[in-house]
Amino acid sequence: MSETTEPGSPRVGGTVLGSTDPRRLWEWYRDVFAPGLTRDGAEDGGPVRHLRLGGTYVVFEARDDVGRxxxxxxxxLVNFEVTDIREMERRLDAQLNPRWIRPVETVDEHVLLGTLEDPDGNYVQLCDTTADGTPA
Incomplete structure (x- = not known):
């Protein structure tokens, strides 16, 4: 996709995921996108946790106005650009056994997409634009 905003336009600063169990959700996203991370991003064990991924934040907030x-x-859909989506798919299947809504597949000659479900039932899309599009 090409950028279509003008200088000075707003940019997405992050995504907030409200949850009845933000720690569980944070741990899942950490395991998926930052498996080596040990610090949880919560201030003094408070109800808000975050991950900084690719220059933006994903925030996990305790909310009483959402269901489980x-x-x-x-x-x-929160879309994450990744490299080596096939290796990530293998790692996730082995470690987390996620529910794949859309299996990793070739969309065009340079794009692979896959969609999985997080523990709160949100859809998370993975996109690899570095791939050659050849099915594994």
Missing amino acids: KSVEPGRV
């Missing part, structure tokens, strides 16, 4: 599971998980 998302009722419309396809409404908003």
Whole structure:
């Protein structure tokens, strides 16, 4: 995708994921996207945790106005650009056994996509634009 904003336009600073169990959700995202990370990003054990990924934040916040599971998980997909999506798929299958909503597949000659479900039922999309598009 090409950038279409003008200088000085707003940019997405982060994504907030409200949860009844933000620590569980934070741990899952940490295991998926930052498996070597040990610090949890919470201030003094407070209710808000975060991960800084690719120059933006994913924030995990305790909320009492959300259910334990998302009722419309396809409404908003958080998309993460990754490298070596096939290796990531193998690691996730071995370590987390996630529910794949859309298995990793070739979208065009340079893009592989896959969508999985996080513990709260949100859909998380993985996109690899560094791939050659050859199925593994």
